[in-house]
Each structure stands twice: as C-alpha cells, then as structure tokens.
Amino acid sequence: MTSSVFRIGQGYDVHALVAGRDLILGGVKIPHDKGLLGHSDADALLHAITDALLGAAALGDIGRHFPDTDDRYKGADSRILLRATMSLLQAAGYSVGNVDATIICQTPKMAPHIPEMVKNIASDLGVASDHINVKAKTNEKLGHLGRGEGIAVQAIALIRKS
Numbered sequence: 001m002t003s004s005v006f007r008i009g010q011g012y013d014v015h016a017l018v019a020g021r022d023l024i025l026g027g028v029k030i031p032h033d034k035g036l037l038g039h040s041d042a043d044a045l046l047h048a049i050t051d052a053l054l055g056a057a058a059l060g061d062i063g064r065h066f067p068d069t070d071d072r073y074k075g076a077d078s079r080i081l082l083r084a085t086m087s088l089l090q091a092a093g094y095s096v097g098n099v100d101a102t103i104i105c106q107t108p109k110m111a112p113h114i115p116e117m118v119k120n121i122a123s124d125l126g127v128a129s130d131h132i133n134v135k136a137k138t139n140e141k142l143g144h145l146g147r148g149e150g151i152a153v154q155a156i157a158l159i160r161k162s
C-alpha cells in the first residue's frame, strides 16, 4: 500500500483600488469604477492562491518566481502565473487537494462572479470545481479595506504527493 504526503500552505495579498485600472479577480473582469493597482494585472485572489500553493510546497513566494522588477510580468495575466506555479508543483510531484479563499472587499459584490472565478481556478489547477472554494466578506466599513481603498485576499491550499 502507498501512502500520500499532505502539505498545507497559506497565502495573503492586498492591492490598492484606484481609478483607471480594471478590477480583475480570479481571472474575471468585474464591472467597477476602480481597479487594483499592481505591476501585473494585480489579481489579488490568484496571487494569494499562488502563494498558498508555493508555501505548501516550500517553494518560496510569488515575488521569487515572478519578480515585480521583471518587465516580462508588467501587466501580466495572473492566470498565466498560476498555471506556471502549478507546473512547478507538478514537477515536484504534487497535485492539488483543495483550495479555499476569502476576498475582503467592501464593494462591489463578489457573489455574482464567484462561479466564474472558481471555474477559472479549477481549470488552471487541473482539478474539478468542487475542489475550489471562493468566499467574500466586507470589512464592515472598518479601516482601509472598509473604506474601499483596497481589496485583500486570504487563501489556504492543501497539496499531496502520492
């Protein structure tokens, strides 16, 4: 009988909300008067998940693999970075068990967009949609997130090596 090794990782990201940028989370363009500021497309959800996966595999963090000083990642689609991360995990012998994430966002409402985010993430990680969960919370109008100055994401990922 072979046994599996399970490992867990967590990730966090926050980006400022500013005028003149698209709001992209989980690879979904969400209609809003502001978007997230960053070197890439600033998809905080995919960045937090990327860091959770890299953390679980003890492979460092997103900035180590995709530095924000590298012009190749200027305006980058974070789904490409997530897929590249998945390739790193696969090369190390890992597959994804499940991912859970919480978007902390005062406005706009995320709920209508979550099914498409889940579909994108599942596709990029090569798992069925029921292995991925995305949730959203306001910050009850408290602090910088509550004032709508930015959006933060927390994520956790379980990976396994058979």
Ligand SMILES: Nc1ccn([C@@H]2O[C@H](COP(=O)(O)O)[C@@H](O)[C@H]2O)c(=O)n1
Binding pocket: 104, 105, 106, 107, 108, 109, 110, 111, 112, 136, 137, 138, 139, 140
């Ligand atoms: N940006 C958001 C924030 C929240 N939701 C949904 O609303 C529910 C209640 O949020 P509270 O912060 O008031 O607890 C939450 O469970 C989400 O379903 C959302 O869609 N988008």
Ligand SMILES: C[C@@]1(CO)OP(=O)(O)OP(=O)(O)OC[C@H]1O
Binding pocket: 013, 037, 038, 039, 040, 041, 042, 043, 047, 062, 063, 064, 066, 067, 068, 073, 074, 076
């Ligand atoms: C994705 C990268 C690289 O373009 O840039 P940003 O979009 O600024 O995102 P962040 O989460 O601050 O850091 C990770 C960077 O490596």
